[in-house]
Amino acid sequence: MSAKLEERSIVVPGDLVYEGKVRAGDNTYRDGGNVYATKVGLVNYSKDRVSVIALEGGYTPLVGDLVVGTVTDIELGQWLVNIDGPGDAILTVNEAIDKPFRTSLDMTQILEVGDLIVAKVVDLDRNRTPVLSILGRDLGRIHEGFVIRITPSKIPRLIGKKGSMINMILKETRCNVTIGQNGRVLINGRSREDEEIVESVIHKIEAEAHTSGLTNRIQEYLKSIKEEKK
Amino acid sequence: MSKTRKRKSNKTWERVDGRKQDELRPIHIESGVLPNADGSAYIEMGRNKIIAGVYGPREMHPKRLSKPNEGVLRVRYHMAPFSVDPRRSPAPSRRDTEISMVMRDALEPAMFLERYPRSAIDVYVEIIQADGGTRCASINAAAVALADAGIPMKDLVAACAAGKYEGKIIVDLGDYEDKKGESDVPVAYMPKFDQVTLLQMEGIMTREETEECIKQAVEGCKKVYEIQKEALKKKYGMIQGEAAPEPEEEAKTEPEEAPAEETQEPEEHLDVDEAEEEKKQ
16 A cells, blocks of 8 residues: 655556555556556546546547537538547537528538637537537637647646636737647737747647646746747 | 687677677667657667657548447558668568567557547558567557557557577577577567567477577566666656756646636546546456
């Protein structure tokens, strides 16, 4: 019954993180009474659980996630949306407009192939295909701004504790940033320069996501960029 | 065999490159070398130079090959035309197809494929320069690339060959020893489970010699395993070094509340995972 490593040390798949009975949290598994890591990440020991905070990883859609995706195909009554997950997501007409579906409806009027959308995962169906919705505030087709991609496992870090990181960036740059849990980030600022600052900051966060004291460092970094621009 | 070698050391037996019997070639592994792949690794094992790229889990094409209850691991082993002398045809040969298959079988036991129904994980392994033991080096690179892609694994898979050359059991055969030697036994191994996932044999040996070979190869795998782990950690080591030593209150975990227009990474995450965990138990 003991923790085998220091808090926040880096582990790789197969590393023993806990000896004895404990709840195996994210990115860990139990074998023979011990807990092992399944991903490259940082160990996190909490009161009753051992977990590994992944440093790498693809996106696994979960109900409630906000995602940024691309419409890839139109079928009868539904769109297929690429959200960088294991498979395409489905957006049905009922989740796209507030009216009942009629065959006379021209679906391309609402969304066309190639459109970028901000959507919410409302359900996972029997095949674990995510079902999206664009009914709601700030959801729907993206009209302006641009989208960048980062590793989905670093999204929590970009948001920070209670949104501390992202709120700081919003305040300092006055850009509108929408973070999709699938690793796509929509940036919409007043000028191209503002947007570029946000982009470079996000890439810095991605590169240093595993270090401590990041919010403060990013704040300094932001200030240094701003002074340079002046 | 070669007279020059015998003249050089007429007292003690020596391998062609002067290694000890149980000594591996120098290994260098780097992870995350391909920016467009989900995960990647580059390995130099002696004069072998190999790049492995991992894509996925992603939708499978053609769709009919996907399985409804689990994911599919696809491995492509390919030797570049210039990797060997004389030039080799770039078309996949019978040997390539077989090595792709044995690599897949070697890596599969370490993975949780049941978590990715209807999807595929693709591993592309490209041999840039070959110097004997490419299948082992490829497995080593592929395992690191899979971990670099953030694909959950039970353990890393390490591989190493052992064989018989001039009547002696040696580890990690080079090209010359591979071709002139009496026998070659490539082994892939998961150290945590003490499980062999690949065992092939070529040539003739007695039962005792074969057992000794497997034992030696497993020892070699354990050495490789340490290098693989180091390579994965190295990518993060550098930046962590310059960070403030005392851990701050910063949350690397899910924020409890995200700003309204952003998103919540909600408790549901944990609950779903837990539920799955418990079902498995």
